[in-house]
Amino acid sequence: xxxxxxxxxxxxxxxxxxxxxxxxxxxxxxxxxxxxxxxxxxxxxxxxxxxxxxxxxxxxxxxxxxxxxxxxxxxxxxxxxxxxxxxxxxxxxxxxxxxxxxxxxxxxxxxxxxxxxxxxxxxxxxxxxxxxxxxxxxxxxxxxxxxxxxxxxxxxxxxxxxxxxxxxxxxxxxxxxxxxxxxxxxxxxxxxxxxxxxxxxxxxxxxxxxxxxxxxxxxxxxxxxxxxxxxxxxxxxxxxxxxxxxxxxxxxxxxxxxxxxxxxxxxxxxxxxxxxxxxxxxxxxxxxxxxxxxxxxxxxxxxxxxxxxxxxxxxxxxxxxxxxxxxxxxxxxxxxxxxxxxxxxxxxxxxxxxxxxxxxxxxxxxxxxxxxxxxxxxxxxxxxxxxxxx
Amino acid sequence: xxxxxxxxxxxxxxxxxxxxxxxxxxxxxxxxxxxxxxxxxxxxxxxxxxxxxxxxxxxxxxxxxxxxxxxxxxxxxxxxxxxxxxxxxxxxxxxxxxxxxxxxxxxxxxxxxxxxxxxxxxxxxxxxxxxxxxxxxxxxxxxxxxxxxxxxxxxxxxxxxxxxxxxxxxxxxxxxxxxxxxxxxxxxxxxxxxxxxxxxxxxxxxxxxxxxxxxxxxxxxxxxxxxxxxxxxxxxxxxxxxxxxxxxxxxxxxxxxxxxxxxxxxxxxxxxxxxxxxxxxxxxxxxxxxxxxxxxxxxxxx
Numbered sequence: 001x002x003x004x005x006x007x008x009x010x011x012x013x014x015x016x017x018x019x020x021x022x023x024x025x026x027x028x029x030x031x032x033x034x035x036x037x038x039x040x041x042x043x044x045x046x047x048x049x050x051x052x053x054x055x056x057x058x059x060x061x062x063x064x065x066x067x068x069x070x071x072x073x074x075x076x077x078x079x080x081x082x083x084x085x086x087x088x089x090x091x092x093x094x095x096x097x098x099x100x101x102x103x104x105x106x107x108x109x110x111x112x113x114x115x116x117x118x119x120x121x122x123x124x125x126x127x128x129x130x131x132x133x134x135x136x137x138x139x140x141x142x143x144x145x146x147x148x149x150x151x152x153x154x155x156x157x158x159x160x161x162x163x164x165x166x167x168x169x170x171x172x173x174x175x176x177x178x179x180x181x182x183x184x185x186x187x188x189x190x191x192x193x194x195x196x197x198x199x200x201x202x203x204x205x206x207x208x209x210x211x212x213x214x215x216x217x218x219x220x221x222x223x224x225x226x227x228x229x230x231x232x233x234x235x236x237x238x239x240x241x242x243x244x245x246x247x248x249x250x251x252x253x254x255x256x257x258x259x260x261x262x263x264x265x266x267x268x269x270x271x272x273x274x275x276x277x278x279x280x281x282x283x284x285x286x287x288x289x290x291x292x293x294x295x296x297x298x299x300x301x302x303x304x305x306x307x308x309x310x311x312x313x314x315x316x317x318x319x320x321x322x323x324x325x326x327x328x329x330x331x332x333x334x335x336x337x338x339x340x341x342x343x344x345x346x347x348x349x350x351x352x353x354x355x356x357x358x359x360x361x362x363x364x365x366x367x368x369x370x371x372x373x374x375x376x377x378x379x380x381x382x383x384x385x386x387x388x389x390x
Numbered sequence: 391x392x393x394x395x396x397x398x399x400x401x402x403x404x405x406x407x408x409x410x411x412x413x414x415x416x417x418x419x420x421x422x423x424x425x426x427x428x429x430x431x432x433x434x435x436x437x438x439x440x441x442x443x444x445x446x447x448x449x450x451x452x453x454x455x456x457x458x459x460x461x462x463x464x465x466x467x468x469x470x471x472x473x474x475x476x477x478x479x480x481x482x483x484x485x486x487x488x489x490x491x492x493x494x495x496x497x498x499x500x501x502x503x504x505x506x507x508x509x510x511x512x513x514x515x516x517x518x519x520x521x522x523x524x525x526x527x528x529x530x531x532x533x534x535x536x537x538x539x540x541x542x543x544x545x546x547x548x549x550x551x552x553x554x555x556x557x558x559x560x561x562x563x564x565x566x567x568x569x570x571x572x573x574x575x576x577x578x579x580x581x582x583x584x585x586x587x588x589x590x591x592x593x594x595x596x597x598x599x600x601x602x603x604x605x606x607x608x609x610x611x612x613x614x615x616x617x618x619x620x621x622x623x624x625x626x627x628x629x630x631x632x633x634x635x636x637x638x639x640x641x642x643x644x645x646x647x648x649x650x651x652x653x654x655x656x657x658x659x660x661x662x663x664x665x666x667x668x669x670x671x672x673x674x675x676x677x678x679x680x681x682x683x684x685x686x687x688x689x690x691x692x
Contacts, residue, residue, distance in 0.1 A: 033511035033612060072511075167661045196661045197652075200617040202405045203606055205398035205537065206652035212532065228513035228614070232607030239534055240525055256446050259515035260608030297444070300512075 021064035022057070022324065024049070024311075025084025026093045027104035028118065032072025037096045040299055041118035041307030045093060047290050048311035058315050059322065070095055074103055081107030090324040091314060093118060096303070098125040098170065105130045112326040114333075116314060119306040121250075122170045123387045126353035133326040135333060135353040137310040137346060139272060139360065141174025141249055142181065142382045145224065147270045147360050148247040149182035151376040152220050153189050156245060160192045162211060162218040164233065166225035168199035173389070175224035175249040181386045182378070183222075192218055199229030208240045218244050226251045231260040234267065253363060254301035255370050263368045270360035271302040272309075273343045274372040279361060283342035309341045357381040394531040395653055401537035403645025404544040405602055407638045409622035410629065411551070412595035414637035417626060418568035419588045421487045422479065425494040427622065428615025429501035430474075430593055434467045434600035435610045436505055438518065443510030447610065452518055463601055464594040471593025472586060479589075480582075505612045513611040518604050536605050543598065548638060551591075555634070560587050568632055621645075628674055630681025640682060644671070 026045075028038040049063045057063060066087040068080035077095060081104030084092060092108040094101035096119040108115035109131035117125045117136040121144070125136045152158035161183050165176045183189050193214060195207045211221070221244045225233055230252045237246065238261055245266045253271045258264060273284040275298060287308060292298045299305075316339070317332035318324055333353075338345035344359040362374040409427070416424045438452035451462055478497050482490055522536040555561035560583070566574040567584045575581050599618060604610065622637075625644050629636025647670055651663045659666070674682070 031506075033506065036511035165661075194657055196657075196663075198617075198664070200614065202603060202618060203398070203402045203537075205401055205534075206395070206649045209394050209398055209653065228607065228609040228611040231513070231515060231609050235520075235608040236534075236606070239520075240532070257513065257515040257609070259447065259517040262517050262520050 020061060022059065022061040022090060023064050023066055023088045024091050024093060025081075025087060025089025026065060026067045027070060027077065027080035027084050027101075027107075028067070028093065028095050029072045029100065030067065030069040032070075034070070034072035034095060034097065034100055037303060038118055040301070040304040041096060042093065043295055044287070044291065044299075044304040044307035045118070045311045047287070047294060048308045048315075052311070052315055058318055059324075070100060070104065072100060074100060077101065078103035078107055080104055085111055085113075089113070091116070091329075093307075093310070096120060098122045098129065101125065102130055105134050108326075109133055114314065114324075114326045114329050116310040118310070119303050121354075122174060123352070123354055124170075127351070128388070133330050135310070135314075135348065136306070137313055137355075138306040139250070139355045139358040140178075140382065140387060141171050142178030142387055143356060143358055143378065144249040144270050144360070145175040145178025145180075145222065146182035146378050146382055147178075147358075147376050148220075148222060148249075148268065149179045149189075150186065150378050151270070151362055151374065152245060152247060152268070153183070153186040154376075155374060156219070158219040158245065159188050160190060160216070160218045161220045161222055162214070162244070163191055163194040163222045163224070164207065164211075165194065165196045166199050166223075166229050166233070167196050168229060169226065171226060171249070171251060172224040174387075176222065177386055177389060178382055179222045179224070179247075181382065197225075197229070197233065199225065201229070201232075204233055204236050208236060208242070211237075211242060212240065217242065220245045220247055223248045227257060231257040234264065235261045238264065250302055250360075253303070256300055258365065258368055258370070265366045265368075267365040269363050270376070271363050272305045272358070272360065273302055274361050274363060275299045275302060275304075276363070276370055276372065278372045280372075280375075281342070287342060305343045309343055309346065312341055313339065313346060351384065352387075354387075356384075356387060393529050394533075395649065397528075397531050397533045397537055397541075398653075399646035399649035400541050400642070401533075401645075402649050403642035404540045405599060405618065406621050406625055406645045407544060407641030408547065408595050408602075409599050409618050410625035410637040410641035411547075411634060412592040412599070413619075413622050414626045414629070414632065414634050415564075415588045415592045415595070418632045418634065419564060419571065419585055420479070420483070420490070421571075421632075422490040422494060423487075423623065423626075424592070425491065425619065425623075426474065426498035426501060427592070427596055428617075428619030429498045429505075430467060430470055430596035431600045431603070431615035431618060432505060432610075432612060433470055433501060434463055434597040435516075435604055435614060436509055436612075437463060437466045438516055438604065439509075439514060439610060441508040443508075447514035447516060449516065452516060456519065460601065464597045467593040467595075467597025467600070468590040469593070471589040471596070475586060475589040480585075502612055509610075509612070511612060513609050515608055516604050516610050517608060518601075520608070522605050536602070540602050543602075547595070547598065551634070560584070564588060624668075624671055628671055628681055630684035633681065633683040636681055636683030 029035045068083035070077040070080045092115040094104040101117045105115040115134045119138045120136040121141040166172045317329045320332040321328040337347045359377045364373045439447045440450040525532040563579045625641040626637045629640035
């Protein structure tokens with residue numbers, strides 16, 4: 001009976017084995033300056049993974065995490081992507097920023113896998129820049145700028161605005177584009193001037209001189225900037241005695257930089273959820289507590305949240321598709337319209353793997369203390385040509 | 391408006407001038423372009439806060455009252471530069487200028503990563519002397535107190551340095567070393583003393599830049615020295631490599647042109663301010679390839 005061992009082997013293969021783990025690869029910065037931005041979102045993603053595993057896993061399989069370090073380096077990012085693929089990743093989570101995440105995301109795209117940016121807010125971090133299976137669960141920068149425009153017009157009677165753009169990264173341009181698109185559409189509102197600076201300018205004295213030369217102080221100053229330049233600009237604006245309401249994007253959420261301008265007031269940012277314990281949605285505070293339990297500290301900014309949301313959305317799509325195969329999951333994700341998440345509804349379409357409108361919480365800093373004061377969803381989505389910067 | 395512009399230009403140019411002076415000093419005595427100078431600045435800034443990767447910075451040295459803090463931070467800068475000289479550049483003393491330059495790059499990267507390990511990658515807020523930002527009215531201009539202090543500090547530093555170089559023994563030795571290092575040594579100028587002196591001075595100038603930057607922006611960032619270092623290096627080239635007064639004039643000039651361009655360019659061209667600035671630099675170098683004030687020692691004699 002020479003055949004017997006072969007038959008036995010076939011039988012053994014046919015009987016259902018214990019389901020293998022499902023692997024998610026994190027090709028993210030674990031060192032270098034980007035680490036400070038990737039780690040909180042990755043930690044949040046792992047919190048959602050732990051929750052899913054505790055509830056029985058995904059497609060009956062436990063989720064396993066493998067990681068590779070991009071070292072905040074574009075070339076290393078591609079290598080990290082290959083590394084997690086070699087370790088058996090079926091979906092890839094990549095760095096927050098488009099520039100540092102895209103090389104790894106392109107590796108995933110080449111494998112027909114889904115990739116999610118941890119918190120990219122540039123439209124390129126998706127179909128337009130990486131390919132059909134790439135997503136970001138964060139809220140596009142122009143939506144943040146447009147939210148600030150419409151909210152300040154409606155709730156703070158802003159009629160004159162001054163736009164101060166930091167030319168450092170695409171994100172800043174996105175914020176300004178959204179504001180420039182929305183604000184002049186509003187009744188009686190106009191942009192009375194604009195200027196640019198560089199994030200690492202040692203002084204913005206000339207820019208301040210130009211604002212002070214205006215016949216009247218503008219109602220709001222749309223500051224499109226990120227740290228550290230944003231804090232430096234706010235400090236210099238306030239020191240110069242300019243008291244306009246200052247608006248910015250989500251990127252400067254957090255209280256860690258407020259010492260730069262003691263007793264700052266009249267500074268507003270839109271966020272996906274409040275880290276300050278005053279979000280009206282109990283899920284948000286539940287997450288903040290879970291994050292604190294895992295890391296020993298509450299999130300330092302809202303940028304932990306998109307990590308949680310991306311795993312949540314992807315896992316739902318995988319459940320519906322019954323597979324982790326990229327194209328099938330993409331099709332399920334693109335069917336999502338106002339899909340509820342802990343941090344507000346999310347939608348994807350075959351044209352856009354980002355949020356072109358979102359319910360945002362409004363955080364205002366008064367006397368050096370940040371607090372949620374309102375929420376706002378823009379009255380119309382930001383059109384694709386504005387998102388693409390045309 | 392024009393008076394305002396003058397103050398804006400002086401304030402920005404002043405920071406660049408002090409940074410350029412720090413680079414020119416070292417280049418003068420040992421033909422080393424110290425690309426780690428930017429990281430010296432960053433280290434002096436971070437010395438103000440306690441090492442921790444937490445998002446919220448806790449002031450350490452920064453708590454000291456200003457009359458104590460300023461000399462302490464200046465000595466931190468000087469100490470760092472002296473350590474760098476003793477551990478990195480002294481063993482490389484006889485290497486070619488290119489090797490030295492690569493060595494300084496390596497030192498810069500090492501220092502930056504050291505800061506990343508100790509403090510994490512997130513920028514930190516430092517509330518230092520917030521009152522200095524308040525504007526003071528001078529004629530038609532409104533100038534933050536800090537700008538006035540910066541301008542005054544530059545004058546003090548320049549006069550002090552000029553006196554040191556012209557009147558003191560170490561100054562004489564430094565000037566001799568800058569002119570012709572080999573000849574100076576043969577005539578009995580102690581090389582180690584001169585070079586250490588230049589490094590200590592350069593390090594404390596980096597600390598001055600650090601204090602001004604922190605007071606101006608309220609922020610500590612691991613990458614913060616990079617841009618200043620670049621502009622300062624260009625200023626030393628434009629001023630004439632090795633010429634101290636050239637570095638100061640060019641540093642002031644570059645800052646002033648930058649402020650003028652920011653004020654004068656139409657809005658569409660303003661994002662390209664630095665392109666115009668560097669075009670002006672190229673123009674200067676086309677007409678004066680050796681820089682504006684090339685020291686006698688660097689001229690080739692046939």
